[in-house]
Amino acid sequence: MKIEVFDIPLEGLNIELEDTPKIDGVTITQPFKAILSLDKKGLEVLVKGIITGEVELECSRCLKDYKMQIKTLIELNYHPIEELNREELVELKRDEMDVDFYREGLIDTDDIIRDQILLNIPMKPLCSEDCKGLCPICGTDLNKFECQCEVKEIDPRMAVLQSLLRRMKKYG
Ligand SMILES: [Zn+2]
Numbered sequence: 001m002k003i004e005v006f007d008i009p010l011e012g013l014n015i016e017l018e019d020t021p022k023i024d025g026v027t028i029t030q031p032f033k034a035i036l037s038l039d040k041k042g043l044e045v046l047v048k049g050i051i052t053g054e055v056e057l058e059c060s061r062c063l064k065d066y067k068m069q070i071k072t073l074i075e076l077n078y079h080p081i082e083e084l085n086r087e088e089l090v091e092l093k094r095d096e097m098d099v100d101f102y103r104e105g106l107i108d109t110d111d112i113i114r115d116q117i118l119l120n121i122p123m124k125p126l127c128s129e130d131c132k133g134l135c136p137i138c139g140t141d142l143n144k145f146e147c148q149c150e151v152k153e154i155d156p157r158m159a160v161l162q163s164l165l166r167r168m169k170k171y172g
């Protein structure tokens with residue numbers, strides 16, 4: 001949905017909308033709902049609200065698909081990109097964390113929702129904090145089964161820790 005900044009009334013604008021943006025590599029399993037309020041101060045627009053929805057991600061350890069709820073509060077300060085020169089842009093970016101820009105007098109709520117989804121997807125998705133992952137040798141899902149593989153190579157960091165522990169036991 002595109003909102004004309006010119007059309008935002010002085011008392012502000014409240015909107016509720018649903019959107020299922022297409023994002024490469026992201027499966028949306030529940031449409032995203034946004035409840036937003038827009039307030040205008042000159043050419044600046046403050047967009048506040050809440051965005052909720054659900055995506056399906058692949059666990060980076062066990063490769064299982066799992067669903068993740070996204071619920072995020074936003075507070076964005078929109079400036080018209082055409083009104084700014086480069087120096088002002090730099091100033092704004094330094095002063096305000098959540099500055100965004102609109103073009104040609106239009107704020108695109110699709111972009112807001114898309115950005116929030118991307119911001120909330122973890123770099124390394126995990127189906128659960130303590131996911132055991134797959135056995136590196138036989139590929140068994142260690143969350144469900146145990147396997148008999150002997151993992152011979154010990155992570156060098158673990159080896160250091162183990163020898164440290166042995167020494168502590170000796171002297172402790
Ligand atoms: Zn997992």
Ligand SMILES: [Zn+2]
Pocket residue numbers: 135136137138139140147148149
């Ligand atoms: Zn195994």
